[in-house]
Amino acid sequence: MNLSGAExxxxxxxxxxxxxxxxxxxxxxxxxxxxxxxxxxxxxxxxRHEQGAVHAADGYARATGxxxxxxxxxxxxxxxxxxxxxxxxxxxIPLVVLTxxxxxxLIGNDAFQEVDNVGITRPCVKHNFLVKDVNDxxxxxxxxxxxASTGRxxxxxxxxxxxxxxxxxxxxxxxxxxIRMRSYNPTVKGxxxxxxxxxxxxxxxxxxxxxxxxxxxxxxxxxPLTRLTRQLGFPITNTLMGLGGYPAxxxxxxxxxxxxxxxxxxxxxxxxxxxxxxxARFDDRVTGNLAKFCPxxxxxxxxxxxxxxxxxxxxxxxxxxxxxxxxxxxxxxxEHEGGQPDGEALKAWWAQIEEWRGMNCLRYRMSDEVIxxxxxxxxxxxxxGGDAYVTSDVGQHQMWAAQYYRFDKPNRWINSGGLGTxxxxxxxxxxxxxxxxxxxxxxxxxEGSIQMNIQELSTALQYYLPVKVVSLNNRYLGMVRQxxxxxxxxxxxxxxxxxxxxxxxxxxxYGHVGMRIEKPGDVEGALREAFxxxxxxxxxxxxxxxxENVYPMVPxxxxxxxxxxx
Amino acid sequence: MRHIIxxxxxxxxxxxxxxxxxxxxxxxxxxxLCVAPTxxxxxxxxxxxxxxxxxxxxQILKQLNKLIEVVKVQDIEDAPHIERELMLIKLQAAGADxxxxxxxxxxxxxxxxxxxxxxxxxxxVGPGEKLDAFIEALGRIPVIEVVRSGALGISRGPRGxxx
Numbered sequence: 001m002n003l004s005g006a007e008x009x010x011x012x013x014x015x016x017x018x019x020x021x022x023x024x025x026x027x028x029x030x031x032x033x034x035x036x037x038x039x040x041x042x043x044x045x046x047x048r049h050e051q052g053a054v055h056a057a058d059g060y061a062r063a064t065g066x067x068x069x070x071x072x073x074x075x076x077x078x079x080x081x082x083x084x085x086x087x088x089x090x091x092x093i094p095l096v097v098l099t100x101x102x103x104x105x106l107i108g109n110d111a112f113q114e115v116d117n118v119g120i121t122r123p124c125v126k127h128n129f130l131v132k133d134v135n136d137x138x139x140x141x142x143x144x145x146x147x148a149s150t151g152r153x154x155x156x157x158x159x160x161x162x163x164x165x166x167x168x169x170x171x172x173x174x175x176x177x178x179i180r181m182r183s184y185n186p187t188v189k190g191x192x193x194x195x196x197x198x199x200x201x202x203x204x205x206x207x208x209x210x211x212x213x214x215x216x217x218x219x220x221x222x223x224p225l226t227r228l229t230r231q232l233g234f235p236i237t238n239t240l241m242g243l244g245g246y247p248a249x250x251x252x253x254x255x256x257x258x259x260x261x262x263x264x265x266x267x268x269x270x271x272x273x274x275x276x277x278x279x280a281r282f283d284d285r286v287t288g289n290l291a292k293f294c295p296x297x298x299x300x301x302x303x304x305x306x307x308x309x310x311x312x313x314x315x316x317x318x319x320x321x322x323x324x325x326x327x328x329x330x331x332x333x334x335e336h337e338g339g340q341p342d343g344e345a346l347k348a349w350w351a352q353i354e355e356w357r358g359m360n361c362l363r364y365r366m367s368d369e370v371i372x373x374x375x376x377x378x379x380x381x382x383x384x385g386g387d388a389y390v391t392s393d394v395g396q397h398q399m400w401a402a403q404y405y406r407f408d409k410p411n412r413w414i415n416s417g418g419l420g421t422x423x424x425x426x427x428x429x430x431x432x433x434x435x436x437x438x439x440x441x442x443x444x445x446x447e448g449s450i451q452m453n454i455q456e457l458s459t460a461l462q463y464y465l466p467v468k469v470v471s472l473n474n475r476y477l478g479m480v481r482q483x484x485x486x487x488x489x490x491x492x493x494x495x496x497x498x499x500x501x502x503x504x505x506x507x508x509x510y511g512h513v514g515m516r517i518e519k520p521g522d523v524e525g526a527l528r529e530a531f532x533x534x535x536x537x538x539x540x541x542x543x544x545x546x547x548e549n550v551y552p553m554v555p556x557x558x559x560x561x562x563x564x565x566x
Numbered sequence: 567m568r569h570i571i572x573x574x575x576x577x578x579x580x581x582x583x584x585x586x587x588x589x590x591x592x593x594x595x596x597x598x599l600c601v602a603p604t605x606x607x608x609x610x611x612x613x614x615x616x617x618x619x620x621x622x623x624x625q626i627l628k629q630l631n632k633l634i635e636v637v638k639v640q641d642i643e644d645a646p647h648i649e650r651e652l653m654l655i656k657l658q659a660a661g662a663d664x665x666x667x668x669x670x671x672x673x674x675x676x677x678x679x680x681x682x683x684x685x686x687x688x689x690x691v692g693p694g695e696k697l698d699a700f701i702e703a704l705g706r707i708p709v710i711e712v713v714r715s716g717a718l719g720i721s722r723g724p725r726g727x728x729x
Binding site: 118119122123126127130147181182183184305306307310311314 | 575576579580583584587591621624625628629631632634635636637729
């Protein structure tokens with residue numbers, strides 16, 4: 001059967017099992033929207049700003065593990081999407097972003113709503129394509145989904161000129177069963193000899209430490225990670241992106257590491273003799289000063305991306321492969337060969353770690369007068385049974401969410417770790433709710449971040465996406481204010497927000513429920529009330545302590561053992 | 567350390583800009599870059615010269631390999647190899663200088679490929695240092711224009727870089 005380019009595109013999405021597309025129509029994609037309109041297998045969520053579309057698809061992808069799909073028009077539609085694409089790129093999130101382009105005959109002519117989408121996005125996509133021939137659509141889309149979701153995942157952009165989707169030009173449609181690319185063959189299995197070396201090193205360790213990251217979540221490897229960690233009895237820390245990869249309420253979990261990591265996690269990193277890095281990339285927010293990083297450790301590093309290995313920190317046993325496969329192989333080796341870790345040494349190591357844990361570095365002073373942001377997150381954890389999908393924006397509230405909401409399951413913690421994109425939280429939450437309508441979805445945000453994509457409250461109403469917004473409103477751009485307090489002698493340059501809107505009225509204006517909470521005694525009641533409203537989006541505006549800081553903190557340039565505690 | 571890196575990549579629009587973009591985005595330097603089709607018309611071969619310590623070169627090779635259109639990457643310094651560069655150089659040559667240019671060309675095994683009453687254009691092939699030495703040897707003879715291809719490299723022996 002012959003189909004138009006637009007029809008082919010929609011058929012490709014159907015073939016890929018795509019259920020939801022997040023997007024915004026415009027001139028260059030009208031043919032595609034017309035084809036979408038004439039079927040009901042692929043549903044479209046109309047956002048209010050293209051950045052929101054990408055974050056929503058991104059949240060959808062992070063929660064489900066499937067590839068998120070975005071459809072936007074040429075020119076401003078595509079440029080608005082760029083921040084979202086870069087966000088997904090930095091966190092290795094599989095997305096296929098379809099952008100409209102001016103007709104091929106006009107490309108390069110500075111036509112209306114023309115911009116070089118492929119050029120603009122080149123540094124922030126895993127790959128991108130310009131489709132110049134209707135006959136190439138099917139294969140290109142197949143490649144896009146394949147590239148986005150395999151190896152180290154990432155966003156793939158497909159730029160489609162308007163004439164390529166012309167309804168009058170019809171060609172045969174065949175969707176390829178599979179795709180083979182001579183230039184793209186991600187490594188799946190780790191090298192058996194390296195895996196064996198790593199296991200030997202782990203068993204010989206006196207002070208071992210497991211450090212796992214977002215690769216465990218992306219690689220669906222939480223289960224083998226948990227099994228291996230328990231089998232070995234080693235302490236484990238998760239990066240910001242890796243939270244939920246190991247149950248946070250388990251005794252072996254020593255908390256998040258890095259700039260705002262726990263005292264015990266950072267101290268254990270600093271003093272360990274064997275570090276097992278799993279799906280993590282030694283980001284500067286994790287390592288602190290590289291010259292002082294893990295000075296006494298031999299390092300094993302498992303990652304699907306060879307370029308992540310020995311990029312920042314030279315490792316002793318590199319293993320390139322899918323985390324899941326490699327961990328399974330390690331478990332198999334341990335079970336078959338009956339190796340045991342050094343129990344005596346481990347006992348002494350745990351005694352030391354418990355001493356560090358005894359510092360209780362996440363304690364904070366409660367107040368009867370003013371709401372402590374940490375308290376709100378702790379109560380939220382209690383009330384949701386620790387089982388909600390939590391998205392966040394970027395800043396202090398993000399760190400408090402990471403520290404105080406204990407994630408026991410993977411894919412529940414959804415935040416912009418690499419790029420640090422304010423405005424991510426709300427649209428991401430809508431994406432998660434689209435995927436899991438029955439699940440409890442919470443966006444933890446602040447009054448600064450939420451205003452960067454607050455228009456998506458309108459999308460939430462149109463598509464009945466009753467998420468809960470927990471805004472920790474301290475009237476400051478809190479993380480900026482914190483750095484200004486510590487490192488700029490308290491000169492709070494432009495970090496105070498005057499003339500904030502009345503968020504209660506704003507929520508109501510968008511058709512939702514708004515609540516303003518000012519007293520610590522009201523926090524729990526308000527949360528219970530909000531979560532009882534199952535079918536409503538509730539915007540909770542918590543007036544929190546403006547002077548509260550995120551602790552512990554490893555200042556820039558310091559080693560992980562040089563934390564500022566409360 | 568100076569390295570010559572050979573890249574086989576899909577002969578597609580935009581592939582070159584991905585390589586160039588990678589170098590600028592990650593702050594690696596490119597001393598020269600040369601790209602042309604190969605005997606297989608689906609492949610282009612790109613030769614680039616860069617500098618960096620071992621860790622940087624390792625990252626460059628890995629990052630290049632990550633580019634979807636790159637099929638194969640090789641640091642040709644890893645094995646015995648031959649390096650050549652082509653230079654076209656236009657010189658002011660009148661009077662006694664004309665003989666001097668001819669002599670130098672002969673010494674450096676170059677050819678004169680264009681002649682006017684006041685100028686010669688010479689073509690020279692060799693490793694970069696040889697071309698530098700030629701320019702040096704010209705002394706006071708005025709150079710009007712220099713065009714250099716950048717280095718090309720190929721491994722010694724019967725084995726080739728193939729897909």
